[in-house]
Amino acid sequence: MSAAGRHAGSGMLRAPLLVKEIRTRLRARTVVISGNLYVLALCTVVLLGLLGGGSVGEALGWQIGSSLFKTLTYTQALLMLFVSPLVAASAVTGEVEQKTWDSLRAAPVTPRKIIAAKLSAATGVFLMLIFVSLPVASISFILGGVAPVDLLVVYSYTVFCTLTVGAMGLYWSTRFERSIASIPAATVTAVLVLIVSSPASEMNLRSLAMICPTEFLSATYSDAPVAFFGLECPPWVPALALLAALFACLVIASVTRLADERRRRHALRRAALLVLLALVAVFSAGEQVTADLTEPAARQAVGSIATQLLVVWMAAALWIGSSVPVTLGEPRRGPGRILTAPAGYVLLIFAACAPAVVASLIVCRAGAGLWRSSFLVFAGPAFMSSLTWALLARWLAGNSGSMRRFVGLACASVLALVIVVAPFAVLSAMADASENGEPAAVQFASLLSPLTAIWHSTGAGMYVRNLKAVTGLLGKDGPALATGAIFMASALALLARDIAAGRRPAPRGTGPA
């Protein structure tokens, strides 16, 4: 047999995509540098931890070991949150940039296989990075204070979390044409997960907050059980369940994205989003409502569930918003046009707003001041961020539409914003009416019927007075609104420039001959 013939049974033939991915990734010069930088960062943390532990003097070895392990795991989880998007977010865009994408698409290989291979190869890199941290972590084993089960739980969580964030990166790499756009998008989304899920813990949403590494680790180290579907369970149960659900959604979204690139049907992705929302609602109900609740406590619980929906909506707003560049470019034919037409997008926004509005209604009636203000603090900027993101994404995707479409979208967005904020003013007025001693039956009725709520709000003086209160609350959130406005103005300027230049780049890999 010839020299080449000896290779006929090699891995490249059994799993060509995976082996190619692994070889090309690990042969790149940057992999050595990035791996060493990662280890260096961990070593620095350990060194500082040891020095800090030594200075205490009175601390026992196992205490230092335990503290060191905690510090290391916090650092590693946060590092992976930033490293994994970098690794995964250029998986598909890299092929486009290297001009190898067409050859791959011309071959008989399905999008599912491409995504599986890309994700597996990225997982390989993640596992390598996590594995190389073990020797560093073993310093804490020498000192003691770390149970094997802690190691297993924390490292399993880190792997799951990294995979999910990696899948997020992969998803963004299927959306954009260039890594320069997909990598920041993936990193920002990862940070948002951290930021959005962390306050969830303050709002009786501890199980949801478990997807945030810092929240999970603090819950694990404090041995605090978390309510999940009405059951008390260790933090890793909701964490892994939610991360697995999110991971599945992202993988489905990525495959769908590649499956029909030009038509870009997103029905499946959107359905996955709705499933995720429903899932969260269901487990929230299980978490909050138990049979032995008194009436006020039950009302409080219902308010809590509604708030969870609100938080999920806010988290999902970016995702929904980022559909704009795609939605506007989709062909309108068949029954799918309801979901794919611009009007469909606006409807989707309204539909996404609906739970938030209902949530605010219930929350206000439950008399939860914190939640009410949370809604005001988050909903406006969240929607503005959604729009900003949509515009930026649209610009980055290089898919500018006509001015007419843009104006229509802007008007619809402003209208949606008004619809989100205005009911709150009404509801705020109702809350005041409740405090003024209205009958419980009226309160209960207003819980059930938005129409009743509107009827109650017709007291004009009360409405105006409470509108002022709303304005005052909005004023407290000035910096966030200003930031959103600046981003939005930048996006508008970029879009205007784009439209003025009449630039209309073709979608990925589909440039005219």
Added chain:
Amino acid sequence: MNAIEVRNLTVRYGNVTAANCVSFSVPEGEIFGLVGPNGAGKTTTLKVLCGILRPDSGTVVVRGADMVTQPDVVKPQVGYMADFFGVYDYLTAREYLEFFGGLYGMREGIGDRILAMLRTVQLEGKVDAFVGTLSRGMKQRLYFARALIHDPDLLILDEPASGLDPRGRAELADTLREVHARGKTIIISSHILSELQDFVTSIGIMEAGRLTAVRSLRGDLGAATRHVLLHLVPADAGAACALLSSLAGVSDVRRARDGLVVCLPDSDEAVAAAVRALVSAGIRVLLPRADADLKEIFMKLTKGELM
């Protein structure tokens, strides 16, 4: 049987229609040249033919299977070479071809097939070299080998000669003839007509997204007539034109910068008779200088040993 049948193919990018109701068919064993200026829609059409793009409307049937609904059946039969291509720099030439062979489900005998392909594109000395270390021309030849690795029945080549030196172009033409001789169908695009004229058997002309003409070069153009440029003293051109027009078999005579272009029956005897008639009438026929062909000089001075 037609190797490929395209019916009313339309592809749009937003408001731009890149391919507009394109219809043509290519019989088995043909070399079909798709020509047209830049931006005519050639690449878009070819991308649809090999399943990279989905058409907005129309059908593409390759050897009886629809590309849109049966890509799994069609894609293994097609070898595609893109105009702007990339290769994986961190794979060796062998691994690169193994990778694509693996994608096409090749297992048995792939090692020998890889060697044969590398020999075909004259890269047998670079089997274990990293692709990133190869020159651009070598990468292009390796890329061509990739398109052939799974022995496709239909080869779709988009501007395959761009970036190749004259020797590379000549060798590419030879390889294409060789592939064609084995009964394969080839669709090749270019905006340089001289690249195609030596070996295509039929031609389609695209402009602004439309296929404006499809002609076979085997019949009326290729076999029946020959265009000959006769170099003459300018003063004799008028008389020569009148004389040649009166000769039997001459279908057209028109003035060119260096003399006259005469459209004659495709035979050496017809050309000799025309020259004989001119000389007999006292019209001087000039012989062009032979040292003007840079391609020949290039081919003579380079032996193709720089592998």
